[in-house]
Amino acid sequence: QVQLKESGGGLVQTGGSLRLSCAVSGRSFSVYSMGWFRQPLGKERQFVGAIDWTGERTYYTDSVKGRFTISRENIKNTVYLQMDSLRPEDTALYYCATAPNTGPPYCKSAGYWDDWGQGTQVTVSS
Numbered sequence: 206q207v208q209l210k211e212s213g214g215g216l217v218q219t220g221g222s223l224r225l226s227c228a229v230s231g232r233s234f235s236v237y238s239m240g241w242f243r244q245p246l247g248k249e250r251q252f253v254g255a256i257d258w259t260g261e262r263t264y265y266t267d268s269v270k271g272r273f274t275i276s277r278e279n280i281k282n283t284v285y286l287q288m289d290s291l292r293p294e295d296t297a298l299y300y301c302a303t304a305p306n307t308g309p310p311y312c313k314s315a316g317y318w319d320d321w322g323q324g325t326q327v328t329v330s331s
Contacts, residue, residue: 207231207320211303214325217291225286227301227322235279236313240318241286243297255311264311266311291329298324
């Protein structure tokens with residue numbers, strides 16, 4: 206059974222930083238892309254970014270480019286989301302997700318992704 210567990214969320218002031226982690230178990234980690242999504246209260250789940258299985262290629266939505274960085278440690282079965290220069294509009298429940306073994310390295314549609322964590326809340330105060 207595949208399990209994803211996000212951690213590292215919390216309350217931070219505007220301009221602050223947080224690093225989210227996502228630990229994966231129950232599936233070979235180093236062969237597929239990983240993605241990060243977020244869901245503000247009352248809104249649809251939004252693509253944040255993704256990283257391919259090698260860790261060499263990353264993809265970001267425009268609103269977080271230059272502020273967020275995704276990385277992974279395959280030996281630890283963990284993917285990270287470093288968030289800097291946080292803004293109130295970044296407030297959301299953040300999820301990690303696994304991509305299918307075959308197909309494009311990422312897709313902005315949540316329906317593409319296979320498995321999801323329970324999410325970790327990030328709140329940015331103004």
